[in-house]
Amino acid sequence: MSDSYVIVGDGIAGASAAETLREEAPDAEITVITEEGESLYNRILIKEFAKGKLPEAPISIHDESWYDDHDVDLRLNTLVVDVDVENDAIRTHEGETIEYDSLLLAIGGTPQQLPVENADAEGVHHFWTFQDARKIKESVEDADRGVIVGAGLLGIDFAAICGAQDVEAKYLMRGDSWWRYALSNEGAEIMHEAMRERGVEPVFGSGVDHFEVDDDGHVEAAVDPNGERYECDFAGVAIGLDFNTEILEDTPLETDDGIVVDEYMRTNVDNVFAAGDITEFYDTILGERAQNGAWGSAKEQGTIAAHNMIDHGSEPFEWVSSYSITHFDFPFLSFGHPTLGDDSVEATTDEGEWRRVALKDGRVIGGVLIGDLSPQSAFKQLMREKRDVSGQRELLMEPGFSVDDLVASTEH
Amino acid sequence: MAFREEGRQMRLRRTGSVPPDARVRHYDELAEASQVAVAELADRPRTAPESADLEDGDVVKFTDYYRIRAR
Numbered sequence A: 001m002s003d004s005y006v007i008v009g010d011g012i013a014g015a016s017a018a019e020t021l022r023e024e025a026p027d028a029e030i031t032v033i034t035e036e037g038e039s040l041y042n043r044i045l046i047k048e049f050a051k052g053k054l055p056e057a058p059i060s061i062h063d064e065s066w067y068d069d070h071d072v073d074l075r076l077n078t079l080v081v082d083v084d085v086e087n088d089a090i091r092t093h094e095g096e097t098i099e100y101d102s103l104l105l106a107i108g109g110t111p112q113q114l115p116v117e118n119a120d121a122e123g124v125h126h127f128w129t130f131q132d133a134r135k136i137k138e139s140v141e142d143a144d145r146g147v148i149v150g151a152g153l154l155g156i157d158f159a160a161i162c163g164a165q166d167v168e169a170k171y172l173m174r175g176d177s178w179w180r181y182a183l184s185n186e187g188a189e190i191m192h193e194a195m196r197e198r199g200v201e202p203v204f205g206s207g208v209d210h211f212e213v214d215d216d217g218h219v220e221a222a223v224d225p226n227g228e229r230y231e232c233d234f235a236g237v238a239i240g241l242d243f244n245t246e247i248l249e250d251t252p253l254e255t256d257d258g259i260v261v262d263e264y265m266r267t268n269v270d271n272v273f274a275a276g277d278i279t280e281f282y283d284t285i286l287g288e289r290a291q292n293g294a295w296g297s298a299k300e301q302g303t304i305a306a307h308n309m310i311d312h313g314s315e316p317f318e319w320v321s322s323y324s325i326t327h328f329d330f331p332f333l334s335f336g337h338p339t340l341g342d343d344s345v346e347a348t349t350d351e352g353e354w355r356r357v358a359l360k361d362g363r364v365i366g367g368v369l370i371g372d373l374s375p376q377s378a379f380k381q382l383m384r385e386k387r388d389v390s391g392q393r394e395l396l397m398e399p400g401f402s403v404d405d406l407v408a409s410t411e412h
Numbered sequence B: 001m002a003f004r005e006e007g008r009q010m011r012l013r014r015t016g017s018v019p020p021d022a023r024v025r026h027y028d029e030l031a032e033a034s035q036v037a038v039a040e041l042a043d044r045p046r047t048a049p050e051s052a053d054l055e056d057g058d059v060v061k062f063t064d065y066y067r068i069r070a071r
């Protein structure tokens, strides 16, 4: 009898696992189950669709024929409601039971709602799926004024969408700068200026106390905790994700924020694996448990999980994640874990060029590059090699920094 | 996998419109070496060896939309 693999989630993590399993286990039975009504698409390009810059077609990655061609049983519009690890089976919302030899949970997260009045009103949007993107596009095209909440990587997508669709927007931030956990004011100001140029005004020391709605229940204003009222016919909220672990509540599977896995993507139950945004994995580079929320990392975790589902221990996940912002005429890249660490070094290296490197125990663990991405490979290499750079941190700020500079100075 | 000629050089051209049948790649989907090449070639009259995960005609979303020409 051939092995049967069941994958829950057809995002990039689940889909890359399916691809790898099919390549390496040609006779296996593979089932992919997704709550969404469409098969794998490019989640990191749906913002371009909402901006009106990209048609739908190039966003699809696997059309349904891909699953037929690869002999993968795809179940769309199917929510898994229960996992029964004692009996190696899952149950769907329609009451169907599907048994597995090995299970992969690639179930990602769901955007959080603001815990305020009218947070679910018409015109208040969250952003995760292609369906969300279609609604956002429709709503933003009719809007004149917008409000954005959530000073992080997804919030800035809403800012770019408003900018591209000529919606005048206020970007309400609780602190005094965008992504204050990874950037200092100096770096953030480059981003603020880019937003302003697109008609999006950052408002600091603000946030949302409640939304006001019109008689039809459509959002018409956001009121901040200072009592300031910002009229809007569109609101974008991106304050974080809840990881989709509810279906595991009555199981012995270890969860924290996400599903806890080792560096082989295996949970505490031998034949259950997890991959992608949902994992809290053992990061061999950082030396502790971590979470990534990026496309490249999710794809790699799916591939690694598949290898280890076939042969546990065959390949660990060793990866420096990165995430770029490509909305402006200068590039932005964050890598590794820029919000962690016990030390950091930062510099403006040229006009409009800024970088910050986060360090832990004298080692590079992440950072942010604005304007000049040329040191990205060098910094990622230092992370992978776990190089001790204490005493030489200023060298990291040199405009043409390369790893060899460090070797030379170490040898001196 | 499409047949790939050895030794081809690629360059990037800004493109105003994206054909519906083009393969569009976001910068974050690319392998590290291709990311380095794209950041290096964008808006510069330079060429670099063709990357393994980019093909002639691909469109890359970086700070703008760029079309890959590999010859």
Ligand SMILES: Cc1cc2nc3c(=O)[nH]c(=O)nc-3n(C[C@H](O)[C@H](O)[C@H](O)COP(=O)(O)OP(=O)(O)OC[C@H]3O[C@@H](n4cnc5c(N)ncnc54)[C@H](O)[C@@H]3O)c2cc1C
Binding pocket: A008, A009, A010, A011, A012, A013, A014, A033, A034, A035, A036, A043, A044, A046, A047, A078, A079, A080, A081, A106, A107, A108, A109, A127, A128, A129, A154, A157, A244, A247, A275, A276, A277, A278, A292, A293, A294, A295, A296, A298, A322, A323, A324, A325, B028
């Ligand atoms: C708007 C937006 C912009 C982004 N931009 C970037 C970017 O520029 N660069 C970057 O690197 N990353 C970006 N990301 C993050 C990136 O998209 C994610 O890290 C990545 O897609 C995660 O993939 P995944 O497969 O782990 O999870 P997901 O893609 O979230 O897939 C999980 C799937 O599981 C399904 N599912 C969950 N629970 C169940 C259940 N019980 N039953 C059935 N199905 C279930 C969900 O419906 C979903 O389809 C962006 C994300 C968004 C939303």
